[in-house]
Amino acid sequence: MSSLNLDDFSDLIERPDGGLRRDAEERRERLTVPPGALGRLDELAEWLSAAQAAVPVTAIERPRVVLFAGDHGVAALNVSARPAGSAHLLVRAVLEGESPVAVLARRAGVPVRIVDAGLDCDPELLPTEVVRHRVRRGSGRIDVEDALTIEEAEQAVRLGMAIADEEADSGTDLVVLGDLSVGGTTPAAALIAALCGTDASVVTGRGGAGIDDLAWMRKCAAIRDSLRRARPVLGDQLELLATVGGADLAATTGFLLQSAVRRMPVILDGVVSAACALVGQRAAFRAPDWWLAGQVSGEPAQAKALDRMAINPLLDHGVVVGEGTGALLALPMVQAAAALAAELPERPEPEPAAEPTAESAGIEDVT
16 A cells, blocks of 8 residues: 555645736836737746746756656557667667757757666666666556556655655756656556546557557557556556556656646656646646646647646647657747846836926916
8 A cells, every 4th residue: 555645746736926927927018029029938938937936037047857767568569669678778879969859958058867767678788877766677568467566656756756856956947858768658648548538549649759550550459458457546646657657657747746846847748748747637736837848749649638738838840759859949948938038128117297387387477
């Protein structure tokens, strides 16, 4: 029996300060650039002001990319274009600076942190700082067995919470969140289908690496079978993550919820982070107010999850590579919104009208 109840987060998470958001809106009305001329950048700046409890908004100076890594047993069904158990190669590519997110992060000067929650590889293949948090080696095949035990699910959620605390304590002012997984879009789609009450075919996409029609049918069948196992445990988010989630998804969920507790904004990437966010919303309805969606990933499950949370993605560039890349592409937009709101001057106040004199009023002196 777990000692962790995700519903407790509902009492711990508050919304960003609505009064300060109104103050930010009023200040925006006074800037030299006309209202509406900056489009969605205005909305972003006002959201940041509320999240930071600061008017004018403070520049984003210490962002961080955080990537949770894991392998999923369901990949053995050939539902991914990548071989089962190969997520460590994705991690290695990031560490060596050869993946899209690594290139963009290097160019932007944003540090990248990788957390191994459930990779299926020998720990010696990767640096200690990556693998030291591992909950288990790979996750179970969710169409026929649980992804995790309930104890492992709790451990993974607490891992994510601890990473969020570490980032908040170190001064990180915004997180770009992503995943490094093989088979991860399958449990993500299963979670979203279960929480939205929809069928497998509605949420089954082709993943970041792309799959052919036969693989898509296998993936759809795996999600269908996983849904049968997920529906009986919908009332308990931790048990849901244990049944059809995975160590990396559970850790990401814990990270998102604790980030909201710590008032640390997060940019979501693709369908995996969207699925974890949806689980988080189920536990704490105010939590999504602390999250942005970086981009449209093309995964139908992501669109369904973001619609359920009323989160409108910032970008739609057709980027499907995953790994936090789309979320990182949105970071400059958020930084630009903060910089403009903080640095654009306000219009000067009009000079007060002078008090009329007898002479200016045309009155003759008759004394």
